[in-house]
Amino acid sequence: MSFALVAAACGGSDDSSSDTTTGGSATTAASNDTGSTTATTAAGVAQTTTTVAQKPKPQPGGKIVIGVDSETGGAWVPAAMQCDSSCQLKIRTVLEPLAAFDNDAVSHPYLAESITPNADYTAWTIKVRPNITFHDGTPLNADAVLANLNANLNGILTGAQMTGVKFSTDAAGAKVLDATKVDDTTVTINMLAPWVTFDRTILTGQAGFVASPTWLAKAESDQVAKSQPVGTGPFVYSSYAAGNNFVVKKNPNYWRKDADGVQLPYLDEVEFRVIPDGTSRASAMRKGDVDAINLSSGDEIKKFREQSKDFPMIEADQLGETAFAQFNFTALDGAFTDKNLRCALVAATPRDEVNDAVQSGVTKVANGVFSPTQPGYLADNGLPKYDKEAAKKFLDAYKATGKAVPKIKISTTTDQGNGTIAQIFQAAWAEVGIESDVIQMEQGALITNAVTASPDFQVMLWRIGGGYLDNNYFWWHTPADTKAPIQLNFGRIYDPKLDAFLDANRAETDAAKRKTIAEDMNRYMASECLTIPYWWSLWAIPHSPAVQGIADTTIPDGSNNVVAIGQGFPGSFLLNQVWIKK
Amino acid sequence: MRFVLRQLAKLVITVFAVSLITFAMLFVLSKNGSTQGRNQIAVNIAGIGANDAQLAQVEKEYGLDKPVIVQYGKWMGKLLTGDLGVSYATNTKVSDAVKDRLPVSLWLMFWAQLIALTAAIALGTAAAYRANGPFDRAASTFAFGLLSLPHYVIGVVLQLFLAVKLGWFDAVSTYASPFDSPTRHIKAFFLPALTLALGQVAVYMRLLRADMVATLQNDYITMARAKGMSTRVVLFRHALRPSTFSMITAAGVNVGALIGGTVIVEQIFDLKGMGSLVVEAVLRRDLLVVQICVVIFAVAFVVVNFLVDMLYTVIDPRIRHARGLA
Numbered sequence: 001m002s003f004a005l006v007a008a009a010c011g012g013s014d015d016s017s018s019d020t021t022t023g024g025s026a027t028t029a030a031s032n033d034t035g036s037t038t039a040t041t042a043a044g045v046a047q048t049t050t051t052v053a054q055k056p057k058p059q060p061g062g063k064i065v066i067g068v069d070s071e072t073g074g075a076w077v078p079a080a081m082q083c084d085s086s087c088q089l090k091i092r093t094v095l096e097p098l099a100a101f102d103n104d105a106v107s108h109p110y111l112a113e114s115i116t117p118n119a120d121y122t123a124w125t126i127k128v129r130p131n132i133t134f135h136d137g138t139p140l141n142a143d144a145v146l147a148n149l150n151a152n153l154n155g156i157l158t159g160a161q162m163t164g165v166k167f168s169t170d171a172a173g174a175k176v177l178d179a180t181k182v183d184d185t186t187v188t189i190n191m192l193a194p195w196v197t198f199d200r201t202i203l204t205g206q207a208g209f210v211a212s213p214t215w216l217a218k219a220e221s222d223q224v225a226k227s228q229p230v231g232t233g234p235f236v237y238s239s240y241a242a243g244n245n246f247v248v249k250k251n252p253n254y255w256r257k258d259a260d261g262v263q264l265p266y267l268d269e270v271e272f273r274v275i276p277d278g279t280s281r282a283s284a285m286r287k288g289d290v291d292a293i294n295l296s297s298g299d300e301i302k303k304f305r306e307q308s309k310d311f312p313m314i315e316a317d318q319l320g321e322t323a324f325a326q327f328n329f330t331a332l333d334g335a336f337t338d339k340n341l342r343c344a345l346v347a348a349t350p351r352d353e354v355n356d357a358v359q360s361g362v363t364k365v366a367n368g369v370f371s372p373t374q375p376g377y378l379a380d381n382g383l384p385k386y387d388k389e390a391a392k393k394f395l396d397a398y399k400a401t402g403k404a405v406p407k408i409k410i411s412t413t414t415d416q417g418n419g420t421i422a423q424i425f426q427a428a429w430a431e432v433g434i435e436s437d438v439i440q441m442e443q444g445a446l447i448t449n450a451v452t453a454s455p456d457f458q459v460m461l462w463r464i465g466g467g468y469l470d471n472n473y474f475w476w477h478t479p480a481d482t483k484a485p486i487q488l489n490f491g492r493i494y495d496p497k498l499d500a501f502l503d504a505n506r507a508e509t510d511a512a513k514r515k516t517i518a519e520d521m522n523r524y525m526a527s528e529c530l531t532i533p534y535w536w537s538l539w540a541i542p543h544s545p546a547v548q549g550i551a552d553t554t555i556p557d558g559s560n561n562v563v564a565i566g567q568g569f570p571g572s573f574l575l576n577q578v579w580i581k582k
Numbered sequence: 583m584r585f586v587l588r589q590l591a592k593l594v595i596t597v598f599a600v601s602l603i604t605f606a607m608l609f610v611l612s613k614n615g616s617t618q619g620r621n622q623i624a625v626n627i628a629g630i631g632a633n634d635a636q637l638a639q640v641e642k643e644y645g646l647d648k649p650v651i652v653q654y655g656k657w658m659g660k661l662l663t664g665d666l667g668v669s670y671a672t673n674t675k676v677s678d679a680v681k682d683r684l685p686v687s688l689w690l691m692f693w694a695q696l697i698a699l700t701a702a703i704a705l706g707t708a709a710a711y712r713a714n715g716p717f718d719r720a721a722s723t724f725a726f727g728l729l730s731l732p733h734y735v736i737g738v739v740l741q742l743f744l745a746v747k748l749g750w751f752d753a754v755s756t757y758a759s760p761f762d763s764p765t766r767h768i769k770a771f772f773l774p775a776l777t778l779a780l781g782q783v784a785v786y787m788r789l790l791r792a793d794m795v796a797t798l799q800n801d802y803i804t805m806a807r808a809k810g811m812s813t814r815v816v817l818f819r820h821a822l823r824p825s826t827f828s829m830i831t832a833a834g835v836n837v838g839a840l841i842g843g844t845v846i847v848e849q850i851f852d853l854k855g856m857g858s859l860v861v862e863a864v865l866r867r868d869l870l871v872v873q874i875c876v877v878i879f880a881v882a883f884v885v886v887n888f889l890v891d892m893l894y895t896v897i898d899p900r901i902r903h904a905r906g907l908a
Contacts, residue, residue: 242672442865
């Protein structure tokens with residue numbers, strides 16, 4: 001089960017010749033952070049689709065059921081959602097962002113008509129499309145954008161992403177954006193410092209969702225209203241039974257039409273059914289209980305590849321997540337602040353074995369938190385390889401300082417695969433003289449331990465969101481208040497060098513230079529053994545042959561959007577152009 | 583009548599005790615009512631991401647600044663008026679979750695009991711009729727075999743063969759009301775109910791067999807046979823009813839085991855009932871939902887056992903009269 005706390009924005013138009021993304025224009029010439037053109041970047045996208053080559057005409061109507069891997073914590077106010085891949089899939093039927101990515105991870109305006117920075121990137125002007133209303137009739141305008149961005153600025157999760165915006169504090173202690181309403185559809189947001197990637201980091205993801213301000217106001221005092229989202233999306237919220245299902249129905253007044261002028265969406269209804277166990281979800285797919293599922297289990301992906309005739313499947317790893325073990329620097333009297341102990345654990349971990357045992361070798365063994373399609377990826381970043389003798393040497397160096405080798409708790413979720421990983425870690429570490437216990441708990445409890453840096457969190461198996469480096473700023477940057485009880489820098493790794501990389505990247509206008517910064521950070525993290533990475537995620541969407549159009553989904557300017565829904569959540573896809581072949 | 587009232591009084595006291603213990607669970611877990619503890623309760627209810635305003639709202643709603651007894655009264659008052667509160671973890675009404683999930687578990691337990699009792703009566707009667715014969719020995723061995731198998735083994739094996747390999751039933755069960763779609767209802771419930779029932783069959787069958795073997799030694803049975811009544815009439819009309827006390831008592835007590843079983847079985851078949859609700863709530867530390875589930879389970883248990891007590895008097899009027907005299 002994958003999870004990333006925050007929908008950090010990824011990929012975007014980082015055209016060195018033009019920094020303005022304008023609605024309606026297909027910026028096919030834009031280059032992205034990899035420094036290559038979109039055409040070549042596309043080659044990095046692992047996308048396999050066996051849907052029919054000749055596109056039949058979409059047939060409106062019908063209902064599909066999608067099996068998803070997890071329930072969403074804090075549903076559905078954007079500022080409070082713990083939004084993973086399944087959450088993104090669900091909520092994007094109701095809520096839409098100001099910007100979105102195409103398949104090449106280039107950002108384009110979505111609800112916005114244009115998103116324009118000033119000359120030094122210290123202010124961004126957002127103009128929304130005219131004549132769009134929320135499902136409750138509230139108009140989408142500058143006030144709605146401000147209400148949402150202000151709400152998100154005050155959210156624990158989304159607020160952590162928005163650290164670079166300028167704000168003041170009102171009498172009630174709430175943060176208020178330093179922003180100017182230019183006209184009824186336009187606002188300008190001021191930054192603390194140049195923020196070159198603000199559009200794609202913030203506006204494409206969770207913090208960029210625009211919900212009805214009327215609903216947001218109601219949800220302030222009505223707890224139940226929080227679970228009944230109101231947006232501008234192609235589907236209208238119908239019902240939600242936590243842990244069971246989320247049902248949405250066609251929005252007859254949706255603002256988008258397809259290329260032939262047919263009203264979107266095609267489907268009448270979508271039901272998302274929560275089936276956490278990957279094998280059960282796959283079984284439900286094979287038996288026809290559901291029409292599509294999201295999947296990140298290597299074993300099941302492998303089986304579905306062999307059944308591609310019966311179940312067409314889209315695979316995606318673009319700007320994907322990394323599965324890794326995170327150290328808590330405050331645990332065990334700061335034992336993990338010692339580089340030798342960390343490197344001993346890295347060198348003692350058979351990462352190939354983990355990948356083979358749990359993912360059937362389907363995913364690639366990771367060497368850092370920069371996956372192959374992310375800027376910053378290096379085939380060899382210098383991370384210590386699996387070598388028991390080297391691990392013992394690191395451990396001896398640690399012991400030479402007079403410190404005892406601690407017994408370590410490895411915490412992870414209740415997922416069977418994660419349990420296996422933890423057991424492999426445990427056995428391998430024991431071979432070099434490091435004892436450990438495996439503790440499995442529900443994901444919510446794991447996150448609580450992580451955000452509070454509980455002493456029970458010592459080494460935690462986790463996945464970090466993909467995307468560009470700036471999307472991961474808050475995971476690694478020293479927070480403004482290091483004493484804050486809740487922090488998204490889980491490991492409390494307060495490292496000035498990491499901060500310098502992240503800040504330089506955020507302010508750098510040259511994509512090639514940003515790529516270099518990311519690579520330098522990758523090397524640094526590897527040399528410091530700051531994580532134990534073990535694989536780069538792969539997501540797949542097997543579906544019934546009757547389900548059409550997943551691969552044809554577009555964003556408003558016509559760009560294709562299948563795998564790059566963004567923020568390193570390639571297991572998600574948009575449903576506004578999906579239809580059922582009758 | 584006095585007997586019924588006495589049983590009802592016991593029921594009320596038990597439910598009160600359970601509710602008190604359940605309420606205390608949250609209180610004890612939260613540092614015993616100190617100011618810090620009070621805030622901790624609010625944090626537990628509202629979730630770790632709650633801001634000050636939300637915490638204040640929770641404190642007010644649950645009277646966390648009031649004495650414990652007032653808090654309990656407030657909580658119980660809400661419970662009795664059907665206001666089960668709102669889960670801050672899911673932002674949904676607990677009553678909605680219960681309304682959705684309770685029928686699933688009730689149907690599951692109903693079918694499990696029906697399968698178990700039907701099978702046990704057939705097997706137990708046949709085994710008693712030819713006590714110590716080959717069928718009796720085979721049935722006893724089979725029963726002990728089933729008893730030794732936990733739900734999670736039976737469930738997974740049934741799922742693998744009957745759902746995945748043969749495709750006869752749903753591997754992942756989706757609730758359908760028997761009134762809306764009887765076929766889908768049976769497909770969804772057969773395997774989970776059978777999983778729950780198999781262990782119970784063994785218990786009920788053994789009890790019925792033992793009682794019936796004793797019953798069949800009675801004079802009135804000999805008399806019935808002497809009158810030329812058929813074996814079926816002797817067994818099912820004359821011997822069965824007085825032989826069912828132990829089995830019915832076990833069926834009542836076993837409601838607790840069934841509730842425990844639903845927690846496992848609903849997980850295996852991904853059936854969204856009260857069992858899976860309590861597991862989800864425990865895992866996400868949603869104490870309000872856990873509290874409500876525990877109270878519902880407890881009430882269900884005592885109510886069923888109250889009904890079983892009432893059933894004794896229907897099965898054997900002598901009990902009613904004896905209690906009346908006492």
